[in-house]
Amino acid sequence: MAALGCRIAERLLWEYIAALGESENAHKAFVESVRTGPPAAILVMEKRLKAGAAALEEARQAFQEHSRDHGCCPEQPIVPLPSPPSSPAGPKRRKRPRR
Ligand SMILES: [Zn+2]
DSSP, X not given: OOTTXXXXXHHHHHHHHXXXXXXXXXXXXXXXXXXXXXXXXXXXXXXXXXXXXXHHHHHHHHHHXXXXXXXXXTTOTTOXXXXXXXXXXXXXXXXXXXX
């Protein structure tokens, strides 16, 4: 059963969900380490948290790229569009010089 109508998109989405769970666990562990210490554990947990966030971002991008290329998930269930190509009322962020 492919809820998204595309097996690849679904697999990528599951990978994203797994990464989401991991980063959530890492976040909890991090908060716990901040609460209970020791300081060394905080550093370790922070690294884990960052790794989890990076994995999450990677999974999200993989899904987005597939969705964009394949056109199988126009609604992009996991993220609000990060940067619409033309939106005059958008947030003032110009980190991508076009050239
Ligand atoms: Zn697809």
